[in-house]
Structure formats: C-alpha cells, structure tokens
Amino acid sequence: MDFETTIGLEVHMQIKTKSKVFCECSTEFGAEPNTHICVICTSQPGAIPILNRKAVEAVVKTGLALGFTINKQCTFARKQYFYPDIPKDYQITQSEPPLCSKGKLAIKIDGQEKIINITRIHLEEDAGKLIHEIGSRKLDYSLLDLNRASVGLMELVTEPEISSADEAVVFLNELRDIVRYLGASDCSMEEGKMRCDVNVSVRPKGQKELGTRVEIKNMNTISGIHAAIVYESQRQIEVLSSGGKLVQETRLWEDEEGITKSMRSKEGALDYRYFPEPDLVPFDLTDEFIENLRKELPELPKVKEARFIKEYGLSEYDAHYLTSSRDIADYYEQALDAIASSQKISVGNAAKPIANWISTELGGKLNADNKEIKDSPVSSENIADLVSQILAGTISGKIAKTVFEEMYNTAKDPQTIIKEKGLVQISDENALSKICDEAISESAKAVTEYKSGKERAIGSIVGLVMKKSKGQANPQLVNKILAEKLKF
Amino acid sequence: MEKSFMSNEELKNTAFMARLDIKDDKEKEKYLKDLNNMMAYIEVLQEPDISNLKPTTHVTKLRNVWRDDIVKPCPQEVREQILIAAPDKEGSFFKVKKVIEAQ
Incomplete structure (x- = not known):
C-alpha cells in the first residue's frame, strides 16, 4: 500500500528585543547562569508582569508580512502546567484569539509554488533552560538557568499541509529569511532562538481523514528536523504495514542514534486550563498602530x-x-x-x-x-x-x-x-612592445610552433610577458602586439 | 446534599492537577462535600441568559498598557537573595528534580 505523509509545524522564534517581554531583564544570550533574573521572571510572590511594546510590534509585523489578520482585540492567557523551567507554574501565552490569525507562506518546491497556510501566531514568554548533563556526565537531577525565562517568543502554527521533509526544510528556511528581514527575530537555531515541534502522521494514499499524529518535540537543527521527519514517517508506515496501530503521543528525537523515542511524562494527561491572564490588560490595537507597522515593513x-x-x-x-x-x-x-x-x-x-x-x-x-x-x-x-x-x-x-x-x-x-x-596595469604600447620582444627572443620553440600554425603556442609567450611584467601587462594588448610581431 | 456536581474521578484529577495529596477516604469525603457545596452555591450563575453578552475578561477600561524596550537590570543583592531563597542550588544554578525520561 502507498502512504503519504502529512506534517504540521509549530515554530517558536525568540523575539529580538533588548529586554524580556514581561520584565526589564536583558535578553543577552550566553550570559552567566541566573544573572538576567529579577522578581518578575522568577515569579516571586506579588510580582506583576509589564509588557514590552516592541515584542507586540514584532509579532504584528510578522503577521502583516505573512498576510495575517491582526486580531485587534485579544488578551493574554495562562497556560497551566508544572515543570521546573516555568517558575510560575503557568506560562503567559495567548489562547483564542491570538494576535494573528490565518496567514500563509508560498514556498517553491521543484520549481512549483505551493502555498502553506498558517493557522496563527501568538505572543508568549519563553521558559528557563534546564541542563541535564555536564559535558558527557549525565546528571540524575537537573540544573535550571532562568536567564531565558520570560524572554519574548512568538509561536507560529501551520496547517497540516506540508507533505515531505524537504518541504518542511524549505518552509523553515523561507520563514527564517523573512523574519530576519523584519528584524523580528535572529532565528539562530544554534542559540535556541528558533525551535520547532514537528507533527507527523501518515495515511494510505487517497484516504481523506488524517492518520494518528505524533509530535516530535523541541527540534533545534534543520538537518535534525529533516532526519526526524524521514525516520518518523518511515516508522509509522512500518507499524501500519505490519498490521500494528499507532498511538497519539509525544516523541523525542535522539540525534546521535538517529531515531525517535516515546516520551514518558510523569504529568499524566495534560489539561492546561487556559484562562485570561488577569495581570495584563487586554489589547485594543488601533488601525493607526497597525498601519504604522505596515509602513515599516521592508x-x-x-x-x-x-x-x-x-x-x-x-x-x-x-x-x-x-x-x-x-x-x-x-x-x-x-x-x-x-x-x-x-x-x-x-x-x-x-x-x-x-x-x-x-x-x-x-x-x-x-x-x-x-x-x-x-x-x-x-x-x-x-x-x-x-x-x-x-x-x-x-x-x-x-x-x-x-x-x-x-x-x-x-x-x-x-x-x-x-x-x-605599483600594480597599475601596463597599457603603454611602447613599454609592452619592449617586453614582448624580450619574450619572443627567449621563446624560440614557441615562436616556431606558432609560425607553423599552432596558434595555441602564443599562450606560453603571453605567459612569459605577464611574468616579466609581474602580472601588470594588459593581457588584451599583449595578445594584440604579439600577434602583430609574429605575423608572417 | 441534593445534587452532586463532582464525581470521585473528577476530584482525583482536580487534586492531581493542583498537586494536592488526598490522604484517605475520610479526607476525600470531606473535600467532595465542600466542593459540591461550593458548586451548588455558584450554580445560581447558570440561570441568567448570557447568550447575547461578550465575555468580560477584565473589569477595568485600561487597554494596551506597555513599556518601551529598555533594560534595567535587577540589583545584584536581589538576584542573590532569589537564589538563596530557592529550595536547592548548585553554583549559580537552581537545582531541581529530573522530570523527563525517554523510553
């Protein structure tokens, strides 16, 4: 049976601002652990987030560049879960509606244009960074650096309309070029400023409904994303072909082994219990605000x-x-x-x-x-x-x-x-003529060959002139002068 | 109590999501009773017809409250205090239990 693969991407891009999205700490990458932290991004009791306007502008600009509808009235929401990289035990993000709804990006595949629809872009905060190993030593606990906590992030979610690993790579490169042009994010994957969750499913060709979806979390290299999609769709096809059933699950890409592994979470079934964030007031963006950003689009x-x-x-x-x-x-x-x-x-x-x-x-x-x-x-x-x-x-x-x-x-x-x-080209015919004469007198063999009809032999004489002039002779002129001098 | 709003299973899930540990059946009974009472109390909110109302997420009229993109580092003493106040640390890292395992 023939199968086809369907891919949807969730792309997180760190917004390029000097300060974090909800506090005034620096977003500098690579600083000493826990030096860019404060009472807000470590969620001390009573601390209240303060929104960075530039982060909002970056998301709206990206939305405008990709043909999105900007939802002028929207709010932030709390997404609640327990994980040590998120000290509030909830992430400030957006639920419905996000800042941007329904956009698209045209990509070129084998010379053909293909439109990938994008569901949404929303503004949220990044989590801290957990370290599970020091060098090659795996720790049986984790170390937490909150420098990245509360750095602005935009999450972009595509429709499941990408049909191969190659298409996913083209989409991501294209997206990255645009977002960099906008100055909205550096999108540097090496610095974790662009990360991607990949949803992969397969279905028999011709089947309408999508197959069981597997989410591969937190991919951070383009080559890894490509390899993971190829591996995962092949794995799913093999399970189905041998009469097995797929489960909807989250898997991790193991780069060294080149396989995906099922991820067991102690969380159990997640229920994020989104509700409107009471600490941040709603947006009511004016047309003027949006049109001014549109004018700034490069x-x-x-x-x-x-x-x-x-x-x-x-x-x-x-x-x-x-x-x-x-x-x-x-x-x-x-x-x-x-x-x-x-x-x-x-x-x-x-x-x-x-x-x-x-x-x-x-x-x-x-x-x-x-x-x-x-x-x-x-x-x-x-x-x-x-x-x-x-x-x-x-x-x-x-x-x-x-x-x-x-x-x-x-x-x-x-x-x-x-x-x-003293590198000026010698274009003085008299000076060149002299050097040409010297070269001719030293190239008896080449001269004979040339005269007997082997025109290519002139090359070695030109070479000698160039050498004598330390490369400064005008080669067109030298050719012309030699041809004249060597005429029958 | 005439009407039960919350099942045993829902109580268990709710407790898990709030990371509350329910010790025994006696405690479970007590929580179920309290929560059912609370939910009966707010049941009155189900009566008015709100189909024509937009959801109110915030009661103030404030909109678009934001600041310029300027860095103001937190004083070092405060940062140090934050680390000291953490349950556990190693060097300048917070130390936490490991949570994810791939199988």
Whole structure:
C-alpha cells in the first residue's frame, strides 16, 4: 500500500528585543547562569508582569508580512502546567484569539509554488533552560538557568499541509529569511532562538481523514528536523504495514542514534486550563498602530530577489545569495549607489561583476572567517571602486585579486593599494612592445610552433610577458602586439 | 446534599492537577462535600441568559498598557537573595528534580 505523509509545524522564534517581554531583564544570550533574573521572571510572590511594546510590534509585523489578520482585540492567557523551567507554574501565552490569525507562506518546491497556510501566531514568554548533563556526565537531577525565562517568543502554527521533509526544510528556511528581514527575530537555531515541534502522521494514499499524529518535540537543527521527519514517517508506515496501530503521543528525537523515542511524562494527561491572564490588560490595537507597522515593513526577500534579477540582470543564483540577508542586499545596493555617484562607469555594467565579487571573493573570505557582512573589512564603496578599476582597465582581473586580498587584510581602499604596490596595469604600447620582444627572443620553440600554425603556442609567450611584467601587462594588448610581431 | 456536581474521578484529577495529596477516604469525603457545596452555591450563575453578552475578561477600561524596550537590570543583592531563597542550588544554578525520561 502507498502512504503519504502529512506534517504540521509549530515554530517558536525568540523575539529580538533588548529586554524580556514581561520584565526589564536583558535578553543577552550566553550570559552567566541566573544573572538576567529579577522578581518578575522568577515569579516571586506579588510580582506583576509589564509588557514590552516592541515584542507586540514584532509579532504584528510578522503577521502583516505573512498576510495575517491582526486580531485587534485579544488578551493574554495562562497556560497551566508544572515543570521546573516555568517558575510560575503557568506560562503567559495567548489562547483564542491570538494576535494573528490565518496567514500563509508560498514556498517553491521543484520549481512549483505551493502555498502553506498558517493557522496563527501568538505572543508568549519563553521558559528557563534546564541542563541535564555536564559535558558527557549525565546528571540524575537537573540544573535550571532562568536567564531565558520570560524572554519574548512568538509561536507560529501551520496547517497540516506540508507533505515531505524537504518541504518542511524549505518552509523553515523561507520563514527564517523573512523574519530576519523584519528584524523580528535572529532565528539562530544554534542559540535556541528558533525551535520547532514537528507533527507527523501518515495515511494510505487517497484516504481523506488524517492518520494518528505524533509530535516530535523541541527540534533545534534543520538537518535534525529533516532526519526526524524521514525516520518518523518511515516508522509509522512500518507499524501500519505490519498490521500494528499507532498511538497519539509525544516523541523525542535522539540525534546521535538517529531515531525517535516515546516520551514518558510523569504529568499524566495534560489539561492546561487556559484562562485570561488577569495581570495584563487586554489589547485594543488601533488601525493607526497597525498601519504604522505596515509602513515599516521592508522589501521582503522574494520580492527583492525578483527585482535584482529584473533590474540588475543578475542570475537567479547571485540574486538569491545577495538577498539571503538584508545586510548583504543593502551592502550590494550601497556599492551600486557608489558606482552611480562616481559617474565613471554605468551601474548596468558594474551590477554583475560587483555581484560576483560579493558572492565569491568576499562571501568566501567572510565565510572562512565566520564573519557577517556588517563586519567586512572591505566597505561597499571600496568593492565598487575595485570593480571600477577593473572595468576602466587600470588593473587586470588577476591583479584585482591581489588588491582585494590586501583590501580584506588592511581595510585600505583599492587605489591606495594599487599606488603603494605599483600594480597599475601596463597599457603603454611602447613599454609592452619592449617586453614582448624580450619574450619572443627567449621563446624560440614557441615562436616556431606558432609560425607553423599552432596558434595555441602564443599562450606560453603571453605567459612569459605577464611574468616579466609581474602580472601588470594588459593581457588584451599583449595578445594584440604579439600577434602583430609574429605575423608572417 | 441534593445534587452532586463532582464525581470521585473528577476530584482525583482536580487534586492531581493542583498537586494536592488526598490522604484517605475520610479526607476525600470531606473535600467532595465542600466542593459540591461550593458548586451548588455558584450554580445560581447558570440561570441568567448570557447568550447575547461578550465575555468580560477584565473589569477595568485600561487597554494596551506597555513599556518601551529598555533594560534595567535587577540589583545584584536581589538576584542573590532569589537564589538563596530557592529550595536547592548548585553554583549559580537552581537545582531541581529530573522530570523527563525517554523510553
């Protein structure tokens, strides 16, 4: 029998704010344990939460960017459960309605567009962090750090409309790009700022109702999510194929073993007993509040990518790379602005080579050094100037690599480096003619071969000229001069 | 008592969710009786027709109460006091019982 897999995602993204959502403690990642705590986020008796406006704005912005309906009137709710990472014994979250209802995200699968509907996004607080092992030593108790407790979180829940591990990965990458563009979250999975619960079920092809759902909790790498979905749908298919029955349960992904394991909770059946949070007053968002946020929405990655292809004639690959983060896209367009204001060469001519320099040379170096483009020692103006120098014939493409290397290491501008190192391309025909004569007299064999019709032999003579000129000879001119000198 | 609102099973679940330990049958009887009395008392709320009313979650007229995104660290003495007041700690961590096991 053929089966099909159905996947729904619950994505938690830590909201990018300086202070926590319900208190004024810092959200800094990686601080010493329990240094960013106060009476509110450790729930001392009588402490009352105070809402961070910026967290609300981040959620509403995300909702607007994904076409959600903003529920102007809504409240917070208490979700009650006992777990040591949540010191109040309830989490402040939202029940019905959430801040954002019914949005969608279009993803591209095998060149085809597919719409994934998103049920909701709500605002809530994060829990503390429990540590179960120190190094490789498993503890028989847990250690609790409340630095993360009450940091703002948005939870986004999709409809069960994702049908493969690959689709889930594309969805998450796409979502992450958008949310980063919005500045709503860093979405860094390494820092636990984006986490995902994955709901997986399988059903025989053609069956209408969904199969029994299994929830895989707290996934925090994209590759883990992919592997867990592949494993879990295969496991479910095997259970059903061998006549077994599936139970609705929560499972944990064991990364090292590459399997999911049933999670036994001492809680028993959960009943969260949601009720409206009395300590926080309801929202009654004005149209003005929402429209002001809509005005702040940046151009989103997909739209920018299409514009880069159309406006600058870039390849899909380059456009995708340059729009993968807002910083890279801004850097690129700042470089083009510099070209436009220098008025030496046209933006149309520079657009592609600048894109190439950013995606290959600069991107490669930054990647190797684990640096972001905002920390690039090469400014956008300088990379623009470097490309201008190549296009104007001042330096060859090859020399440009040497210049770039120096620019990256010293943060100097290209013209200074070209002057200091005497790297200006030799385009003076008389000077080149002399070097060509020397090269010809030293390349008797190649000359004979060339004259006997083997045109490729000229290459070694050009090479010798380049060597003699320390790479500074203008290669087009050298070719031209040699061809003339070696004419029959 | 004419009407019973809460069954034995419901009492057991309610007690579990509130992490209350009911010692014996005698105590169970007492809680059942008290809770049933309370629920009989508030039963009167079932009478009015509220089908045309929107739920009231808060009685004040306050809306959109929020602050700017500014960090104000808690004084160190207070943070230390919070750790000291915890039932158990290890270094600067709170120490708690382990709760999750995968099988």
